Amino acid sequence: MxxxxxxxxxxxxxxxxxxxxxxxxxxxxxxxxxxxxxxxxxxxxGAAQPMSEVKAPPPARPIVDDVRRMRNYPEQPPVIPHSIDGYQLTLNTNRCLSCHKREFTEGSGAPMISITHFMDRDSQVLSDVTPRRYFCTQCHVVQSDARPLVPNTFQDMKDIGQKQK
Known part of the structure; x- marks a missing residue:
């Protein structure tokens, strides 16, 4: 019916x-x-037809001057200021932690990873890096000299709005 x-x-x-x-x-x-x-x-x-095979362009050169960059917005994950070519990042090994874990920062001079990386989803602090923050490159990227894919008109908050006197 x-x-x-x-x-x-x-x-x-x-x-x-x-x-x-x-x-x-x-x-x-x-x-x-x-x-x-x-x-x-x-x-x-680009100009290629969708689903056609196109050779990938060479990756952009990483900026490897080890200078920490200012973040563009609050809560932005910091960019990686060095090359990570050849770094092993698997379930069993995370080469980033060999310098950025708290116990190794004094010898390496690298900044310690944030305390938020030790918190689980219920905000309980764990003794080691939480599994959901273990794979660094899901949030952090290597700084490179690549040209933007799309135009960017981003303006910092301090540059817009009313200025304080």
Whole structure:
């Protein structure tokens, strides 16, 4: 038995439902094709056709001056100011901790990892790095000289708004 609305008409034949389905399909089709009838290639993929094999560009050079960078916004994970090529980061080994763990920072001169890396999801402090903060590169990235993929108009909060006198 077909479901019916209060007027007794079948919802599957309702002109409003049919019109909405057609408009939805046309909107999807128009969004995938430009005005001249050519497929639009997303700007981040370059000139290649989607799903085609394209050789990856060489990675950007890491900045390895070991200078700590100012963060762009509160709570931004700090960037890694040195190369991590060849670092082993697996379930059993984390080379980052050989310098950044509390007991090794005095000898290495590296900054200690944040206390938040020792807290579990219930904010209980553990004796070692919590598993959800163990893989450093899921938040921290190597600083490089790569050009941005998209234009960036970011402005620091201190540069916008009313200035204090």
């Amino acid at each position: 077909r479901r019916q609305n209060r007027s007794g008409r079948s919802l599957t034949r309702s002109p409003i439902v049919v019109a909405a389905a057609i408009l939805g399909f046309l909107g999807f089709a128009v969004g995938a094709i430009s005005a001249d009838g050519v497929n639009i290639v997303p700007p981040l993929t």
